[in-house]
Amino acid sequence: MLNKILKTLLLIYIPFHLILTSSSSLVPQSFIHCLAQKVSSSNVSALSVMYVPKNSSYMSILDYTIHNLRFLTPNTPKPLAIITPLDYSHVQATVKCCKKSGLQIRIRSGGHDYEGMSYISEVPFVILDLNKLRSISIDTEDNSAWVESGATIGELYYWIAQKSPIHGFPAGLCPTIGIGGHVSGGGVGNLIRTYGLAADNVIDAHIVDVHGQILDRKSMGTDLFWAIRGGGGASFGVIVAWKIKLVRVPPIVTVFKLTKTMKEGAVDLIYKWQYVAHKLSEDLLFRITISSRIGMPGIEATFGSLFLGRTNQLQKIMQESFPEIGLRKEDCIEMSWIESVLQFAGYQRGESIDSIKNRINPLPDGYFKGKSDLVHKAVPFEALKEFWKRCSDANAPIIHIELHPYGGRMNEISESETPYPHRKDVLYEILYLVLWMKDKNGESTQKNINWIKELYEFMTPYVSKGPRGAIWNIRDLDLGANGASDTSYSKAKAWGSRYFKNNFKRLAVIKGEVDPKNFFYYEQSIPPLVLHAKRKCRRANFNFLDKCP
Structure with a gap:
């Protein structure tokens, strides 16, 4: 018994002493003392979960999931400490100690926040980084899974596929996005027209509330459970895990990608697409990406498809509904659903599915600014021509613009079912991205942000009104x-x-x-x-x- 007491005292005293001697003087001692006591009481050293600026690994942990270099500069506000909880009690301790010490908390799961709000603040703050809470438990018999918020979309997809070739989940395209923020913001993906949003397929959740209590669906109540499924969970607490409903996918799906330039009738095809894509079979997602031609002048439009069926069925649908695209059998590729995930994430054909477990982006990080819109009425042809002209101008920056169709299942869910209201009568959503790789003295940042604001302003008459809609997962401080x-x-x-x-x-x-x-x-x-x-x-x-x- 005496040895056990001595061990407990050492767990409390030694980490506390070491943190005090190695921490920044800016960290309130009340916070350090509080966290050291609460974390050590779980038989884990506080040094294993808390990092302050003087720690050698502080910057690498801070930088690890920052994908937008706009928020990785010497002048970007840095946290007083980064907490990387190993279990839920560490989350509870962080909430309680931040409250007691008057510190703001920022909750980060994947770091894809478009405006960096999950890891920067203008007042003293602590980052609660959930990347070590990433366990995934798949139950194909129950058609469900528990996934912790620090797991990535790619990790979830991978482990679903390891368990079953006929199960999937309707979430986003980028495999390095954290589950926590993605699901709590709605979660648009390739299965949206068949199964709705990621948030529409949540069964239960575990959240640490403002009092440091762990609540599930029953104990949190219907209102809070409603709010966190599309209303942004970080406003209400720390969501540490989701129970999600797995959905059925066929063993074989079909994809195609066809790229068109202005000379090949891209604008005409986009114009026609607006009237068709949202009305197609709900098993078919037919989307467009407009992007700069790397190493070449101008832009191009890529028409891409995920169809939950075989090539012959897809060809028949496209021939009847959109013959202008000229889809041929050789343009279509049949594959498993998990292989289609890699395809849309930008991996090379034939690359191992192990790649989607990688928490590092396959492409180098850069600077970017994003905005979003919802379209309820087809954009006029002349406006599309002007849009194309602006984006293909020699002085235009590198762009990536996605047109993602709604319809199908999204038409069947009411605006008030979850906080995510953009449902019926939405033809498609637009994601605008402007990207750059270098930024000398902030000149590129200002130039490119001004450019995307002008494009956004140009689109004002043609998008949703009263108010002009926006997507929570594409957060925009300009609003x-x-x-x-x-x-x-x-x-x-x-x-x-x-x-x-x-x-x-x-x-x-x-x-x-x-x-x-x-x-x-x-x-x-x-x-x-x-x-x-x-x-x-x-x-x-x-x-x-x-x-x-």
Whole structure:
């Protein structure tokens, strides 16, 4: 018994002493003391989960999942500490100790945040990096899986495929994206027209709330469970794991990619595509990528398809609905669903599926800025011609623009089913990306951001209105930001309604119930709307909240 007591004392005292002597003087000692005690009580040294600027590995851990070099400069604000929890008790400890010490917390799972909000802040902060919480448990008999938030999409896809050739999951295309942020923001992918969003296929979740408690679907309640499936989980707590519904895919799927230039009728095909893609069989995703021609002038449009069926079926559909594309049998490639994941992620044909487990991007990281739109009515032909002209101009930057069709299953889910409201009547969504590899004194950044803002402004008459919609997973600080932790609901509504439409108010009310003091705050976190009324009113149909006292 005495040896056990001595061991416990050493676990508490020694890590605490070492952290104190190696940490930055900016880290509040109350935080270090609190974390050292709580982490060491789980028989793990605090040194194994906490990194401060004087640690030799601090920068490598900070940089590891930062994919946008705009947020990896000497002037970018750095965290006072990075916590890499090994189990859920470390997450609980971090939340409690940050609250006690008055530190803001940033929650990072994959690091693909378009605006860096998951790992930068203008006030003293701590990063809670979930990349070591990445276990995946697949149950094909139950058609479900538990996946921790630090796992990547690629890792999830890989382990599903290892268990079954006829199971998949409707999430995104980039394999290095973290599950935590992707699912909580909605999650658009190649199976969207068949099975909806990633968030539409969530069965349960485990979240650490503002009090440091671990809640599941039952204990968190229907409101909070609704909010985290598309409303951005980091506003409400730390989602450490998701239980997801696996979906059926055939043993063989068919893909094709056809690239067209202006001379080959690209604009005409895009114009026609707008009237067709959202109406096709829900087993067929027919998308377009408009991108710069690397090493050559101008741009090109790549028409790509994932079809949950065989070549002969796909050819018949395309011949009837879109003969202009000229699809031939030799253009189609039959493969397994997991092979199609590699195909759309940009890997070479025949590359091992082990590649999608790699947490490092297959392409070098660079600087980028992204924006998004939703299209409800086909863009006029002349406007498309002008759009193409702007993007192919000799002075235009490197661009990557995706047109992703909706329809199918997305038409069957109501706008209020989850916080993600962009459903029925959406023809397609647009992702605008401008990329650059070098940035001397910030000149390239300013030039390219100005360029994409001008393109975005040009598109204003042709996209959704009242308000102009945006995709939460493609976060954009140009839409607005919280100025301080007490930002009002009315101010935040200017950008919040862009992402969530009428669902924004319900999100704010739920935030007011579970985190009224706004501990889980960042530049575009949901603000708390605290209604001083009877609970019965707060729990009423949120479409009638305006009638609450």
